[in-house]
Amino acid sequence: MTDTTTTETTGTKPLLEIRDLSIDFQTRGGPVHAVIGANLTIYPGQSVAIVGESGSGKSTTAHAIIDLLPGTGQVTSGSIIFDGVDITKASKREIVNLRGKSIGLVPQDPMSNLNPVWSIGYQVEEGLRANGIDVSRGTQRVLTRGLAETEPAAFVGEDLLLSGDAKRTLLGLLREELSSRPEHDRELILARADDTLVTGSTTRGEAVTILEGLGMPSATGAVEKLTSVAKTKDRVAGLLAEAGLPDAERRAKQYPHEFSGGMRQRALIAIGLAARPKLLIADEPTSALDVTVQRKILDHLGDLTQELGTAVLFITHDLGLAAERAEHLVVMYRGRVVESGPSREILANPQHAYTKRLVAAAPSLASRRIQSAKAAGVEVKELLAQTGGDGVAEARDDVLVAENLTKVFTIRGSGRGHNAFKAVDDVSFSLKRGTTVALVGESGSGKSTVANMVLNLLEPTEGRIIFDGVDMTSLGKKELFSFRRRVQPIFQNPYGSLDPMYSIFRTIEEPLRVHKVGSPKERETRVRELLDLVALPQSAMRRFPNELSGGQRQRVAIARALALQPEVVVCDEAVSALDVLVQAQILELLNDLQSELGLSYLFITHDLAVVRQIADEVCVMSKGKIIERATTDEVFDSPKEEYTRELLGAIPGASLQLGTEDLAV
Amino acid sequence: MVRYLGRRVLQLIPVFVGATLLIYAMVFAMPGDPIAAMGGDRGLSPAVAEQIRAQYNLDKPFFVQYLLFLKGIFTLDFGVSFSGQPIMEVVAAAYPVTLKLALMALVIETVFGVFFGLIAGLRKGKFFDASLLFVSLIVIAAPTFVIGFLMQFLVGVKWQLLPATVGTDHSVKALLMPAIVLGAVSFAYVLRLTRTSVAENLSADHVRTATAKGLPRSRVVSVHVLRNSLIPVVTYLGADLGALMGGAIVTESIFNIKGVGGTLYGAIIRGEPATVVSFVTILVIVYLIGNLIVDLLYAVLDPRIRYV
Numbered sequence: 001m002t003d004t005t006t007t008e009t010t011g012t013k014p015l016l017e018i019r020d021l022s023i024d025f026q027t028r029g030g031p032v033h034a035v036i037g038a039n040l041t042i043y044p045g046q047s048v049a050i051v052g053e054s055g056s057g058k059s060t061t062a063h064a065i066i067d068l069l070p071g072t073g074q075v076t077s078g079s080i081i082f083d084g085v086d087i088t089k090a091s092k093r094e095i096v097n098l099r100g101k102s103i104g105l106v107p108q109d110p111m112s113n114l115n116p117v118w119s120i121g122y123q124v125e126e127g128l129r130a131n132g133i134d135v136s137r138g139t140q141r142v143l144t145r146g147l148a149e150t151e152p153a154a155f156v157g158e159d160l161l162l163s164g165d166a167k168r169t170l171l172g173l174l175r176e177e178l179s180s181r182p183e184h185d186r187e188l189i190l191a192r193a194d195d196t197l198v199t200g201s202t203t204r205g206e207a208v209t210i211l212e213g214l215g216m217p218s219a220t221g222a223v224e225k226l227t228s229v230a231k232t233k234d235r236v237a238g239l240l241a242e243a244g245l246p247d248a249e250r251r252a253k254q255y256p257h258e259f260s261g262g263m264r265q266r267a268l269i270a271i272g273l274a275a276r277p278k279l280l281i282a283d284e285p286t287s288a289l290d291v292t293v294q295r296k297i298l299d300h301l302g303d304l305t306q307e308l309g310t311a312v313l314f315i316t317h318d319l320g321l322a323a324e325r326a327e328h329l330v331v332m333y334r335g336r337v338v339e340s341g342p343s344r345e346i347l348a349n350p351q352h353a354y355t356k357r358l359v360a361a362a363p364s365l366a367s368r369r370i371q372s373a374k375a376a377g378v379e380v381k382e383l384l385a386q387t388g389g390d391g392v393a394e395a396r397d398d399v400l401v402a403e404n405l406t407k408v409f410t411i412r413g414s415g416r417g418h419n420a421f422k423a424v425d426d427v428s429f430s431l432k433r434g435t436t437v438a439l440v441g442e443s444g445s446g447k448s449t450v451a452n453m454v455l456n457l458l459e460p461t462e463g464r465i466i467f468d469g470v471d472m473t474s475l476g477k478k479e480l481f482s483f484r485r486r487v488q489p490i491f492q493n494p495y496g497s498l499d500p501m502y503s504i505f506r507t508i509e510e511p512l513r514v515h516k517v518g519s520p521k522e523r524e525t526r527v528r529e530l531l532d533l534v535a536l537p538q539s540a541m542r543r544f545p546n547e548l549s550g551g552q553r554q555r556v557a558i559a560r561a562l563a564l565q566p567e568v569v570v571c572d573e574a575v576s577a578l579d580v581l582v583q584a585q586i587l588e589l590l591n592d593l594q595s596e597l598g599l600s601y602l603f604i605t606h607d608l609a610v611v612r613q614i615a616d617e618v619c620v621m622s623k624g625k626i627i628e629r630a631t632t633d634e635v636f637d638s639p640k641e642e643y644t645r646e647l648l649g650a651i652p653g654a655s656l657q658l659g660t661e662d663l664a665v
Numbered sequence: 666m667v668r669y670l671g672r673r674v675l676q677l678i679p680v681f682v683g684a685t686l687l688i689y690a691m692v693f694a695m696p697g698d699p700i701a702a703m704g705g706d707r708g709l710s711p712a713v714a715e716q717i718r719a720q721y722n723l724d725k726p727f728f729v730q731y732l733l734f735l736k737g738i739f740t741l742d743f744g745v746s747f748s749g750q751p752i753m754e755v756v757a758a759a760y761p762v763t764l765k766l767a768l769m770a771l772v773i774e775t776v777f778g779v780f781f782g783l784i785a786g787l788r789k790g791k792f793f794d795a796s797l798l799f800v801s802l803i804v805i806a807a808p809t810f811v812i813g814f815l816m817q818f819l820v821g822v823k824w825q826l827l828p829a830t831v832g833t834d835h836s837v838k839a840l841l842m843p844a845i846v847l848g849a850v851s852f853a854y855v856l857r858l859t860r861t862s863v864a865e866n867l868s869a870d871h872v873r874t875a876t877a878k879g880l881p882r883s884r885v886v887s888v889h890v891l892r893n894s895l896i897p898v899v900t901y902l903g904a905d906l907g908a909l910m911g912g913a914i915v916t917e918s919i920f921n922i923k924g925v926g927g928t929l930y931g932a933i934i935r936g937e938p939a940t941v942v943s944f945v946t947i948l949v950i951v952y953l954i955g956n957l958i959v960d961l962l963y964a965v966l967d968p969r970i971r972y973v
Contacts, residue, residue: 066877070868100879107877112870115889117967126888127878255968271878 014081015278015311016042016065021078023060025071034060034073036335042311042328044278047302049314049326049343051358053579054550057335059108062281062315064088066103067095083278101131104272104310106301108284110264114256120267121252124236124274131275135161135200135235161230162202164237164249170197173222174211189214198242199249200235243270244300262293269301273310280305283315290442290606295650298325317579319358320609321652323347331355361584399600400431400454400487400568404463407449423449425624426463431568434594436601438611438632440647441621450621451572451604455489456480468567485515488561492573494553498545504556505541511563530559534589551582558589562597572604587613609651612636620644666964666971673960677953684949685738685942689731692938721939734942743943747935752943755928760947762835763917763924767909769840770848775902778852782859782898783891789864797860801853813846813919830921843920847913851905858901862894869893896966903959907952 023035035057042048050058063069065080067087080087083102085094099105107113114123128134162170174193178186196202196210204223211219233252240248243266256264265285272280282301286294302325305312316322322329323343330340331352338352350356407424424446431437439447452458454465456472465472467483475483488511491497498507508530512523528538534555545553554574561569571590575583591614593599603615611618611632618635620628620643628641639645700709700717709717718724721744722733737743743752785794804812820842821829827842828834866872867890875889876882914926925944932940964971 068873068876096879096881098879099877105874105877107870107874109870113874115871115875115893116969117892118888119968123875126875126880126884130879130881130884257969268874271874275879 012043014041015044015046015083016040016313017079017081018061018065019079019081021061021064021080022076023057023064023069023073024076025073027072033335035064037078038332038335038337040330040337040340042279042313045306045309045311046328047305047312047314047326048328048330049316049322050330050332051316051319051322052332053317053581055334056332058315058332059283061332062283062313065279065281065313066099066105068105100127100277101275102277102279104275104277104280106265106268106272106280106282106285108287110261110268110289113268114259114264116256119253119255120240120259121233121236124239124252124267124270125232127271127274128232128235133235133275135230135232160204161234162197162199162204162207163226163228163230163234164199165228166204166226166230167197167199169226170207170211170219170222173218174214174216177216177218198238200230200232200238201242202238239270239274240267242304243267243273244297245270261289262297265289265293265297266300269297269304273304273308276308277310279311279313281313281315284317285314287316287318291608291650291652292442292646294652318652319347319580324652331358357581361581397433398430399433399468400602401466402427402429402450402454402463403466404428405450405453405460405465406462407446407453407458408461422624424453424460427621427624427626428463429619429626429629431600431602432616433567433600434598435616436594436603436614437617437619438603438605438615439619439621440605440608440611442606444623445621446624447604447606447621448572451489451570451602454568454602455487455570456483481515485511485564486566487568487570488564488566490554490557490561490569490571490574493577494550494557495545495577497557498553500545502544503541504543504545504548507545507556508560508563511560515564517564526563527559530563533562533593534559549582550578551585554578554582554586555589558586558593562593565597566599568600568602570602570604573606574603575610576605576607583610584613590614608647620647669964669971670961673957677957681949681953685735685946686731688942688945688949689734690727692942693727693730695936695938738946744939746932746940747937752940755940756943756947759923759925759928759944762831762840762922763910763913763926764951765835766840766844766847766913766916766922766924767906769837769844770851770909771902771906773844774848774852774855774905775898778855779859779895779898782856783863783886783894785856785860786863786867786894787886789860789867794860797856801856804849804853809846809850809915810919812849813843813916816842816846817919832921833923840922843916843922846919847909847916851909854901854905855898858898859894862897863890866890866893892966896963899959899962899966903956906955907948910951911948 018038018040021035021038021040022033024031025034026032038057038061040048040050040061050061052058060069060073063073064075065082065087067090069075075088078088082098085098087095087098090098114120171190171193175186175190178189181189193211193214197207202210204226208219208223211222216222233249236252237249240252245251245263245266251259251263256267259267269285272282285301286297289297298321301312304310312326314322314326323346326343328341329343329346331338331346331354333352333354339346339350339355346355347359350359405424405427406422409421409423427446427450429437429439439450441447449458453460456465460473467487472480472483502510505524505527508527509523512518512526517523518526527541531538531540536552536555536559540548540552540556545556548556557574574590575586578586587610590601594601601614603611605611615632618628618630618632619626620635620641622643628635628639628644630640635644636648639648700714700721700723715724722730725733741753743756745751746755781797785797788794817829820826828839831839831843872885872889875885880888910925912926913922913924914930916922917924917926925948929941929944932944
């Protein structure tokens, strides 16, 4: 399929043009066609997103653009024309020249993409030096010229860049100048100045303009008196500050392990943009981060690239995110581009069957749909019926009650003594029989610790858990064993939670065997039933986990959890690792099983979009505490806490205007 | 960093005390009476035996003997051997040459092992890699004395490129061949370790990021692959220094070097507890210092360790 639309940029020459691109991977079983005849066009300054599930070829296409195909991957046909050069035919040297300088990359996983043994600043600086941007040397040149002409004006010169010291001096002077203003105003103006004066990037001439604009008439004189000149390290700090890293000058000296995931991603953005490339490839840049951090970083990336006029190619599996961040969408499915066009158009009117399913299933869009439907007066219950949720909780007894749960961990302090860390702080909630309670929060909010205490894998420091009227802390070994039958977990990673050496049959049968349920014959019948229940073929019994897809594995994990007919299932991020379509299927399955078997779910997740599809009641956790607890509708319609609003706002696609006419999918 | 260093040094103390105590206890428990053996067939008169016992502190309880021994170490006075020679003299004759030999072997195995390991890792699965792996397997499998005699015959006798034996000439040239023989097996291990580590690091995500930055391949390899790959190699080398010194006995006897191995062997055969304990104690000290250096190199190579 070719581009149906070239939007408003018609007339200008495309920056990147991919034509009929095919990529194969050589394997023992013959070549695997990862990309088949893909077409893609990006104009200068445009933002384009490739959307697809894992294995659709979206990352492979992106990596081909900078000639970084992993392993045996090879372009078999087609062309990638970037700025007039065909990358598939370019020499090694030409490609090294393009990388970083013309095409930047922001990789997927911030935890593994920085070298742990070099400081952050060094890794940014490398990107500058490799592409011939040496601020120190440039500064020297300007200085020599200034001295040779013995013109002091040269020191205020247009091309002399601001150093860290100079910036501090100027900010100090500005503070003095503003001393008569009220404190609140002053701090605001200073923050503005701090943001706009970028060390190693803003020239002294620009600094004068900026400072005068902020109400500092003496700026020219102050700048003229500055003696320190920008070095490469100022530029590095400036780049990191631009990417939204606070206290960049000091932070640049630190190592990756001292950074959080969000901060590392900012450093990677600084690296990707260091040499001011014309095209930035952002490969799932935030999928490893919490939603609120994700939003901040994407906002920042969007502003920055727009300011610099950089074209951006997003690679993502999240349709909501793609539609919100890119003007143009390219949908890939099994190696082929199945649809492309302006984002809004594709969202409102998907043509291809796969895109239709994608639009229907995207959880971020689903919750938007409910909200816009509500505004239009459509009953939410009807909508939720699509995914099988029963929506309203009737008055039922509490199967599980957590009272004042507190968990304190002692962590090894830096040097002397131990520090106590309160992971969970006075958490109380109750789970009604046959309903779902969702615990929502970012990583580090203590939600998984609560799950582990409910599963009795961790002992609470204080408080108690009452299961079906019995205090669990009073249980003996035997009673605990039978308790485990009634509360079962489903964990996040379907790859890690199944023993690779166990056949599917053995995996599902194991809990039955451990609890001595039935004869071998009866157990086999039960396993068959369970496979039917989770919609897996009975033939799957003889297979091993590595022969199944992620979604199938999660079905196996569900079957195993249900083997002992539990009353409560604790789902710890049970669908977070899955592609959207599979995610929707698994949520539907969980919903069906709930109404069929009367299960109660404790659903632990960081994804509010998923919550809307499954939960009756929501507890929002932050820093170990439950800060808001209400029914799902209440939380979504009238969140009381600022933090909850922030979480809701961070759902990708929140800014999209979806009409109610596309509700019937 | 200073705190890290201080902690490492403090950790040496219990290890040192534990190791020497253990050695002392084991030698103490050796069967047979060395004093009685000194008398030969005629035997010593009880008075003379008593006098010798007192001279060597053998009449005192075990712990007193051990403490006297510790005191001796710190005052660099190891006492005298049964033949009347101060043990410090024996140590001074044997240790320098073995230490020189071991360090030469260490340098040879490190330089060549890392170099060839790096190339093999970069060309994993290619012909060069496969042939290096094959050669290293042979080196590991062949006993030291086979390689030693073979080299001695070919290089020393037939082609006369290097001296065939060392004797009293402890120059670098004379020790070169023994050092190659001594370091051969460790070279093969260093090569394999480096190769695996490099091949693994090459496919690391951060290496791809470095490439995407626009760095030329030579820089990606030297800055982002090699440094990270050296961490496991350094661990191995630290442990290896001790093994080289203690294990030099075969090489030393082939090339006629009067080093630690031969002297220690003789002392054990003659049943001279004081000499044995002194030699082994110094080996322990060398080993501890080697490991301290490794810990420091570790901190230099990997910033994550500095703060632990």
